Amino acid sequence: xxxxxxxLISQQWQPVPGAPAAQIYPFIRKIDTLSSDxxxxxxxxxxxxxxxxxxxxxxxxxxxxxxxLRKETDRPxxxxxxxxxxxxxxxxxDIPAFAHTGVFVFAVQEAGAAVLESGDGKMTQAxxxxxxxxxxxxxxPLVTAERAGAAGIPVxxxxxxxxxxxxxxxxxxxxxxxxxxxxxxxxxxDVYHTxxxxxxxxxxxxxxxxxxxxxxxxxxxxxxxxxxWDQSALICSLDGIESLLSSGTVEVVLPGHGRVIAAADAKxxxxxxxxxxxxxENIAELNRERAIETAAFAEECMEQVNELFTIMAGRLYxxxxxxxxxGEDDIAEEVSRLIKGDAIDELLEVFRSFADEHHKGGGVxxxxxxxxxxxxxxxxxxxxxxxxxxxxxxxxxQRAARLLSDYTTMLRGFCPPRERAECxxxxxxxxxxxxxxxxxxxxxxxxxxxxxxxxxTRLLLNxxxxxxxxxxxxxxxxxxxxxxxxAIDHDEFKDLxxxxxxxxxxxxxxxxxxxxxxxNDCALITLRGTGCTASDAAKTEGGFLGRLSxxxxxxxxxxTAGTEREYSIRIxxxx
Amino acid sequence: MEITTxxxxxxxxxxISGRIDTATAPxxxxxxxxxxxxxxxxxxxxxxAVTYISSGGLRVLLATAKKLKQPxxxxxxxxxxxxxxxxxxxxxxxxxxxxxxxxxxxxAGW
Numbered sequence: 001x002x003x004x005x006x007x008l009i010s011q012q013w014q015p016v017p018g019a020p021a022a023q024i025y026p027f028i029r030k031i032d033t034l035s036s037d038x039x040x041x042x043x044x045x046x047x048x049x050x051x052x053x054x055x056x057x058x059x060x061x062x063x064x065x066x067x068x069l070r071k072e073t074d075r076p077x078x079x080x081x082x083x084x085x086x087x088x089x090x091x092x093x094d095i096p097a098f099a100h101t102g103v104f105v106f107a108v109q110e111a112g113a114a115v116l117e118s119g120d121g122k123m124t125q126a127x128x129x130x131x132x133x134x135x136x137x138x139x140x141p142l143v144t145a146e147r148a149g150a151a152g153i154p155v156x157x158x159x160x161x162x163x164x165x166x167x168x169x170x171x172x173x174x175x176x177x178x179x180x181x182x183x184x185x186x187x188x189x190d191v192y193h194t195x196x197x198x199x200x201x202x203x204x205x206x207x208x209x210x211x212x213x214x215x216x217x218x219x220x221x222x223x224x225x226x227x228x229w230d231q232s233a234l235i236c237s238l239d240g241i242e243s244l245l246s247s248g249t250v251e252v253v254l255p256g257h258g259r260v261i262a263a264a265d266a267k268x269x270x271x272x273x274x275x276x277x278x279x280x281e282n283i284a285e286l287n288r289e290r291a292i293e294t295a296a297f298a299e300e301c302m303e304q305v306n307e308l309f310t311i312m313a314g315r316l317y318x319x320x321x322x323x324x325x326x327g328e329d330d331i332a333e334e335v336s337r338l339i340k341g342d343a344i345d346e347l348l349e350v351f352r353s354f355a356d357e358h359h360k361g362g363g364v365x366x367x368x369x370x371x372x373x374x375x376x377x378x379x380x381x382x383x384x385x386x387x388x389x390x391x392x393x394x395x396x397x398q399r400a401a402r403l404l405s406d407y408t409t410m411l412r413g414f415c416p417p418r419e420r421a422e423c424x425x426x427x428x429x430x431x432x433x434x435x436x437x438x439x440x441x442x443x444x445x446x447x448x449x450x451x452x453x454x455x456x457t458r459l460l461l462n463x464x465x466x467x468x469x470x471x472x473x474x475x476x477x478x479x480x481x482x483x484x485x486x487a488i489d490h491d492e493f494k495d496l497x498x499x500x501x502x503x504x505x506x507x508x509x510x511x512x513x514x515x516x517x518x519x520n521d522c523a524l525i526t527l528r529g530t531g532c533t534a535s536d537a538a539k540t541e542g543g544f545l546g547r548l549s550x551x552x553x554x555x556x557x558x559x560t561a562g563t564e565r566e567y568s569i570r571i572x573x574x575x
Numbered sequence: 576m577e578i579t580t581x582x583x584x585x586x587x588x589x590x591i592s593g594r595i596d597t598a599t600a601p602x603x604x605x606x607x608x609x610x611x612x613x614x615x616x617x618x619x620x621x622x623x624a625v626t627y628i629s630s631g632g633l634r635v636l637l638a639t640a641k642k643l644k645q646p647x648x649x650x651x652x653x654x655x656x657x658x659x660x661x662x663x664x665x666x667x668x669x670x671x672x673x674x675x676x677x678x679x680x681x682x683a684g685w
Contacts, residue, residue, distance in 0.1 A: 307662065313630030314666025321637050321671065341630040345597040348629070467667050506661025533660065533676065 008252060008260050016041065017251045019187035019207025025065065027058065031258040033129075033370060036088040036214075038062055039254065041206055042069055045184030046163065047077045049104070050204060050211055051088040051256060059091035059098070070103075076163035076183075077104050078140065082213030082256055083201040084112035085226075086124045086131055093134060102160045105139035109193060112200030113138035122227045123198070128288050130364045140165075142202060143177050143193040154182075174243025175236065176203075194241060196234025196277075198226070203241060208251030215241065216255045216269065219276035222294075222370040225286035225413040231277060238274045242267060283413030288365070294410055295365035298372030299355060300544040301407045305379065306348050308400040312383070313341040315392040319465045331457060335391060340382045347382070351375045373411045376404050390458065391465040393440075399495055420487040420553050422575060425523050426479045426516060432494060433470065433477060433514065436501060440466040469498075469505055473512050480517030485575040492552035497527070499545060500567045504529030507565065521574050525554075528566040578606045584682045586617035586649065592624030595632030604635045611639075616648045619681050623654035628662055636663075640671050653681040 008014060010028035027038040035054035040047065040062060047066055052059040066077055079098070081088050092098040098106075108116065115123040119135035126133040139159055147155060147169045154168045166182040177193040190205040197218035204211040217223045218234050244250060245267045253266040261269070284290060316339050323332035354371045357363065380401075389397045441463040449455040504512050509529030516525045549556035554571040576593035587610045595603055610618055618639065636652075643650040653675040655663065663669055675681035 307658075310628070310630050310633065310662050311665045314633045314662065314668060317630070317634055317637050318667040318671070321640070324641070341634070342597065345629040345631050349597050467670075469665075502665055503661070506664050507657050508660060508664070533657075 007262075008254075016187070016206055017208035018249070019043075019209075022187045022206055024206075024209065026254065026260065027053075027062065028259060029053075029058075029257070033367060034087060035091065036082075036256045037254070037258070039211065040065060040069075042075070043183065043186035044073075045075065045186040047075050048189065048206075049077060049079045051082055051213075052079060052098075053089075053091045054087040055091045056094060057091075059095055063095060063097045067097075076159065076161040078161075078163070079104050079106045080142075080189075080204060081106070081108040081112060082204065082211060083198045084108055084115045084124055085198060085214070086126045086129060086133065088213075088256065089116075090126075090131065090133070093136070099136070105159050105161050105163065106136070107140035107142055108138055109191075109200035109202045110141040110144045111195075112198070113141040115200065122287070125226060128226070128286070128291055128364075128366050130288075142191050143169075143179050147179065148177065172240060172244065173247075174240035176240035176244075192240065192244065194237035196230055196237045197223070198228045199230065199233075201237070203244070205244075205250065208249065209254060210241075210244065210250045210252070210263070210266075211254045212241065212256070212266075214256045216266075216273065217257065219273050219280060221373050221408055221411040221413075222286065222366065224277075224280050225283045227285060227287060229286075231280055231283075234277050235274060238270055238277065242270050242274075245270065280412070284415060286366070286413060290413070291364075291366040291369055294369040295372075297410055297547075298369050298407065300547070301403055302348070302351050302355075302372055302375070304544055305376070305400065305403055308396065308403065309339075309344050309348070309379070309383075312388065312392060312396060312400060313339050313344065315396075315465055316388075317341070319391060319461060322464050323461075328457075331461070335461065338384055338387050338391070343382050344379065347375050347378050369411060372407065376407050380404050380408075391461045393466050393469075395435075395494075395498060399498070402491065402495070419491075420489050422485055423488050423490060423493075425484045425486055425488075425525070425571070426481065427483075428490075428493075429497065429514065429516060429525070430477060432497060433475065433501075436469040436498070437471065437475060439463060439468055439471075469501055470512070473505060473509060476511070476513040478513065478515040480515070484516065484518060484523045486523050486553070486571045487573060487575065488553040488571060489551060492548060493554070496545065496548050496552050496554075496556070496569065497525075499548065500527050504532070504565060504567075508533035509565070518574065519570070521572065523571045523574060525569040525571070526566060527569075528564065530564050532560075532563045532565055576602060578603065580606070580610070583678070586619050586682060587615040588619045588621055588678060590621040590623070594627040594629075595625060595635070596627065596629040597631050600629065600631035600635050603632065604638065607635070607639050608642075611642055616643060616645065617685075618643060618650050619678065619685075620652045621654050621678055622652055622656070622659055625659055626656065628659050633662070633666060633668065636668065637671065649685045651675055651681045651685050653678055 008026045010026050013023050013025050016022035016024050022041055022043045025040040029037055035058055036051045038053045039050040047069055049062055052062055098104050116138055117135055119133050121127040121133055124133050151169045154166045156166050158164050168180045170178050172178050179191045181189045187206055192203040194201050194203050194215055197214045201213050245263050250263045253261045253263055316335055320332040320336045358368050385397050385401050441459045446459050446463060449459050510531035513528045546556050554569045556569050558567045576599035579590045581588045589606060640650060651673045655674060
């Protein structure tokens with residue numbers, strides 16, 4: 001049986017390190033947002049059920065185990081919530097044992113008690129997760145304002161389940177409000193108030209075990225900004241918890257979700273969380289409306305990500321193919337390692353399956369948004385941007401990276417200001433399309449490099465990998481004015497025009513005409529492809545390109561008729 | 576993904592429907608290899624009902640191109656939907672094998 005500083009085993013009784021009279025039965029789940037981990041602790045005096053979770057079957061199982069323990073030795077039971085988020089307790093709401101027997105007394109920090117007794121859908125996150133919540137009574141509010149005035153003086157309380165407890169209030173050296181609860185002669189429970197993830201978040205210590213609720217995830221995209229989240233309180237709490245971890249009394253840390261962590265590892269993780277939390281100033285609240293908006297952007301974004309990554313992987317495979325044809329197998333092998341195509345395909349497939357299930361089952365927006373965040377985080381680690389940019393079009397790689405970053409920014413709740421700057425549109429567009437028309441490496445550069453093997457190889461890869469987008473089409477540029485100055489976001493505008501040109505080339509246009517002229521106080525840019533092989537309508541208004549155009553500073557429309565497709569970008573406010 | 580096989584004008588035509596992704600790309604590769612191993616050196620892939628191709632699918636298309644490069648070999652794709660055509664075009668694959676609007680044009684033109 002494990003003990004001491006060894007990891008705890010899920011669903012097995014084992015001694016509590018540092019408290020030999022106590023035993024622990026952890027119920028550790030794979031991390032998700034539906035249900036927390038749970039834990040039972042028994043001492044000769046008491047049974048503690050920490051965070052019964054979001055699933056009725058999880059809570060029922062814990063009730064069954066508790067009843068077996070009480071048959072052996074009848075003891076009072078306290079259900080302690082590390083905070084009043086619905087994934088930590090909603091599994092109990094329809095189980096009669098919790099509501100009617102009087103055996104289970106719920107305990108949560110005072111602010112959480114108010115939330116649960118009033119059935120607050122926002123603070124419990126029930127609204128965000130599309131769930132209903134009914135009020136229920138809290139027998140033991142923890143770390144109360146009332147007891148703050150009696151620091152150091154033990155207060156005795158008696159409960160319906162027969163428990164008699166003694167609570168002593170204090171403050172830790174790290175500045176956390178703290179209560180020590182004695183249940184009899186056995187080990188005590190220390191409760192530390194650690195707001196930030198929620199106002200009522202607490203950490204619990206029994207012997208060498210520290211239960212930390214969800215503070216480990218409090219700075220994560222899609223978690224930071226939840227209703228009740230507080231950046232400055234979180235940073236103070238993190239400082240206080242780090243101080244506890246440094247005190248030497250904690251051996252194992254139990255997060256509210258996922259596996260247990262050794263105290264030394266947790267300390268390193270807390271330093272990183274604090275750094276993340278410090279960067280989260282002025283983020284928007286993550287409520288139901290923002291979750292819906294983020295989920296919609298997630299799906300648009302993933303559609304584009306799917307296309308861009310498939311094209312990037314395809315370009316690399318193409319380069320690999322050509323190098324193999326040239327007998328340069330080593331270089332081909334090296335190039336093929338620059339992108340993890342299979343891993344990327346699998347990630348994209350994971351999101352698609354999730355999104356399909358989400359739409360079939362009427363899923364909750366925040367789950368889709370978080371799934372996209374998880375997949376995008378892994379995609380960001382699956383390719384080496386700078387190395388790829390040496391072989392395939394850097395603009396393609398930058399666009400993919402920017403798309404991933406834009407989504408993470410939105411999920412985090414940041415609202416970056418639109419970076420619009422004055423731009424002479426005609427010169428800007430001429431420069432852009434010139435870059436898309438000529439090879440990145442000219443014939444003369446390639447020929448001049450044949451004395452140096454490594455330079456020749458680099459330029460050859462460059463030449464093969466960077467095929468100019470407009471090389472196979474008849475391209476016409478026509479400007480009705482000499483100069484048109486507008487305010488746009490340069491990067492977004494460049495991406496918009498590139499996406500449009502890629503679309504026209506991709507649907508087989510044999511000729512593309514770009515015209516730009518003044519239309520009252522607007523600049524009007526028209527990109528028309530003719531000889532296209534496709535006839536289905538382009539997605540513009542309200543879609544990904546529409547939003548991109550809006551961010552760039554313009555309005556996008558499109559018309560598809562027969563073998564022609566025309567995009568129009570109208571940019572107001574000629575300067 | 577479903578694959579039906581037909582013979583026309585001395586060529587094997589594999590008509591594919593559905594998604595060519597991580598799960599289905601190996602099945603496509605097996606079907607193509609079976610045709611080549613059976614002595615067929617003229618392979619036409621009809622993509623009229625292919626709605627999506629992943630990078631794994633692109634790799635199968637390239638692997639086939641490598642196998643069919645002897646004099647007299649023929650390898651082409653036809654009837655691509657817009658999204659798939661766009662991926663192949665932008666990945667640069669249209670310089671490796673030909674893409675035709677229809678089976679008839681492929682068989683007449685390759």
